[in-house]
Amino acid sequence: MEPQTQEASNSQRHTSDQNVHNVSDHMDEDVTSDAVDMDQYRINSWEDIGKIDFSSLSMKNICQLHFADLGLAFEFYNSYAKTRGFSVRKSRSIIVDGKVREKTYVCSCEGYRLEKWNHMKNRVREPKPETRCGCMSKLHVFFDAVTESWVVRDFCDEHNHELVVLKLARMLRSHKKMTEPDISQMNHMKEVGISMPNIFGSLASQCGGYENVNFSIKDMHNQVAKQRRQLPDDLTSAMAYLETLAARDQNLFYSVEKGREGVFRQIFWCDGRCQLDYDLFGDVLAFDATYKKNRYRLLVVIFSGVNHHNQTVVFGAAIVSNERKSTYVWLLKQLLIAMKGKTPTSVITDGHHSMVIAIQEVFPNAHHRLCAWHLMRNATSNIHKPQFTKMFTKLMLGNYEVGVFEQKWEEMVGFFGVEDREWIVDMYEKRNMWATAHIRGKFFAGFRTTSRCESLHAVLKRYIKSRYDLTEFVQHFQRCLSYMRHREDLADFKSSTGQPVMQTHFQQLERCQNFTSLT
Known part of the structure; x- marks a missing residue:
């Protein structure tokens, strides 16, 4: 496959770069064959990622990591990127016998926007700001059949663009995420007619302020739209609700x-x-x-x-x-x-x-x-x-x-x-x-x-x-x-408790009138 050939050539080209570290070199220098030493670099769960002190993590340490699955590799790189002030996305994969064997995660500024998007004649919306500038930062992992884990092959941490300050990193695309509890709470509040801005304000209050919310109102609307797309057509959905x-x-x-x-x-x-x-x-x-x-x-x-x-x-x-x-x-x-x-x-x-x-x-x-x-x-x-x-x-x-x-x-x-x-x-x-x-x-x-x-x-x-x-x-x-x-x-409750107070001299007539109005 052509993408695989290109990925292999890219890997060979960047291996010689001084900013790229090969995991095998570090393993030869710093890592013994002791299983205990190997386990300290293994990421088995998201809890393990949460325990990492990214501020003190060196490039040598990163090149020694190996992950139980691909999802953990991406989650690690995304968490690392948030502490540095950049966003990440998934790039090319190398597939062998129908299975992914190598995966590259890159900075969101990698590559360049296609020229056709800059010269649209029938453009309706205002063009989005250009964010891609050919950044070469990446994390490349491959599957090691011996240890049955995903091992870091290449890691580059050089950026050709300015990084975002940490307090704004939560607004970058890969870091904006609604958790399942957030989605559930939003849906419950939406069911009783609370507007999106008020829901967002309530969630921000629970988190201690807007600066602690990892998503925006637009992300909430996108989540609602996603849920609608997953449902059958509207009439079928309405009938299903009536069946419920x-x-x-x-x-x-x-x-x-x-x-x-x-x-x-x-x-x-x-x-x-x-x-x-x-x-x-x-x-x-x-x-x-x-x-x-x-x-x-x-x-x-x-x-x-x-x-x-x-x-x-x-x-x-x-x-x-x-x-x-x-x-x-x-x-x-x-x-x-x-x-x-x-x-x-x-x-x-x-x-x-x-x-x-x-x-x-x-x-x-x-x-x-x-x-x-x-x-x-x-x-x-x-x-x-x-x-x-x-x-x-x-x-x-x-x-x-x-x-x-x-x-x-x-x-x-x-x-x-x-x-x-x-x-x-x-x-x-x-x-x-x-x-x-x-x-x-x-x-x-x-x-x-x-x-x-x-x-x-x-x-x-x-x-x-x-x-x-x-x-x-x-x-x-x-x-x-x-x-x-x-x-x-x-x-019903008010009419069944207490007796009405008569306000006229025609109390018998008024009492009959009150009784009629209550019944």
């Missing part, structure tokens, strides 16, 4: 729909607690779509309601690729399957056309109410008259009889001359979905708007970042649910 949850929660339900060629379309999931909450509080269902909650910018749909403490409770969640009618039909059918066929009495949405059609198809007996806040915003954007929006809101929320409502509607649209506007005609046809006069007697659990959905989205922002992939989204969404359920537990 299902092993602990036998009632967990999830469903995935793929398009042609296995392309992801949507995923729906809900755990056993979601199903229990729906069984108790699922008479009123609110759902809305939000954007930019994941790295793919897919839509997130959350089904929610209200519990006995007037707190928002989640019944299920989904990530979808579009807002077509078929998508919402699929989602509602999955919800129906997960909830053992129980349908809601009332549904409140923002009035998206695809939602309306899907609800009519899947929940034909549920009363669909449109969000009051979205209607007020639409009134402003369609009519462009603040006074009209004010009158429309009063008419929408006012507790009128049907006849009074019809009269006031005619007066309002006539006063503003908007009888023929398309939005006005559409709203009148849908008055059974938004006017209090026409929905009197229907149960909505206090819902008038999807504001609870909006507030839920605000809570999600504290747990979910836009850079999260599907797996991370599901993980942190479940963490958000755990917090919400913790708040419900706190409310």
